[in-house]
Amino acid sequence: MEQTLQQLLADRVTAYAQSDRPRALIDEGIEKLFKDVVNDTFRSYGDFGSAIKEALKSALPANVSDVFELQRYNALVANALRERWEAAAVNSAILEQADKSISEVLTGKGLLTDEVSLTKLLEAFIDDHKEQAAENHWERPEIRISEGDSYGSGTKYLHIYFDPESDSDRRGSSSYRSSTRSDYELKHSMHVRVTGTRETTDHFHKVDQLCEVYSAKLDDKKVAINMQIVTEWERLVASLYFGSALLVIDCDPDDFRYGFD
Incomplete structure (x- = not known):
């Protein structure tokens, strides 16, 4: 009986391993992992908004207050970031969260109203x-x-x-x-x-x-x-x-x- 049970288990493990179910479970696990990572990266209490602000600030020329063309700076930077990430074929979930974060930073309390x-x-x-x-x-x-x-x-x-x-x-x-x-x-x-x-x-x-x-x-x-x-x-x-x-x-x-x- 022991040998029969061992053989039965071995057969079922082999059959399971050769089926599509392990691949589906792996895909589900990877998807959950990526979702967890994305949600953690873009959480509302995280540092991503501050990082964007610092990136925008450091990208400005020293004489920004004297450059007339930069009165539309926020909108230009937001579009440039989106275009660059889209061109890099960034995962859609990350792109969606990043776009939301950019909008929150640049439109906070009326920055980009009509x-x-x-x-x-x-x-x-x-x-x-x-x-x-x-x-x-x-x-x-x-x-x-x-x-x-x-x-x-x-x-x-x-x-x-x-x-x-x-x-x-x-x-x-x-x-x-x-x-x-x-x-x-x-x-x-x-x-x-x-x-x-x-x-x-x-x-x-x-x-x-x-x-x-x-x-x-x-x-x-x-x-x-x-x-x-x-x-x-x-x-x-x-x-x-x-x-x-x-x-x-x-x-x-x-x-x-x-x-x-």
Whole structure:
């Protein structure tokens, strides 16, 4: 009986080894292994997002803040990464996870949105400075929109300057501040090229202007890739400068106040 059982087992092992079942089990095991590795590599609490940020930062030229063409840098890099990985025939599961990670890094909190409303941006700016405005009894921020010189090109340019404290509040708080500041003395600015218009249903603001931001300044410093971007309105400015978003001018400078009066 012992010999018979040994022979029976040997026969079954041989038959099993020659069947397709071991190959299927091996394939299932390899697939599970790869899925586990991919999920571990791209886990939400992992380092892949930080690695992409560091790679983008190190790839930038030293004078990035002075290079006009790099205002679309995020979108260009994302597309380049995807194309390179696709050309290398990277496993589709890895490519899908990598694409998701790239999108999360580059679109985090509105970096690559289609449009940014100037109203939304300035309202976020006001919310961020409301506590300071209450402490200093400011009624409104200083917001100016002026038309620039087209130099015969037919293209319309606009310059938007804004500061948390208005000139009227400055004059009211100190007798030493009687003069009006120049545009360039205001802390923040955006310089835009008008690319189109869009009719609205607002009786008081009938046409929105669609603009590309070609230059921007935060806290008296030109926007750069290595700036510390913290607040919502700063992220929106970064989206306009580095991303592919259009600025929609859908308001007037006099529309905004802190609301304490």
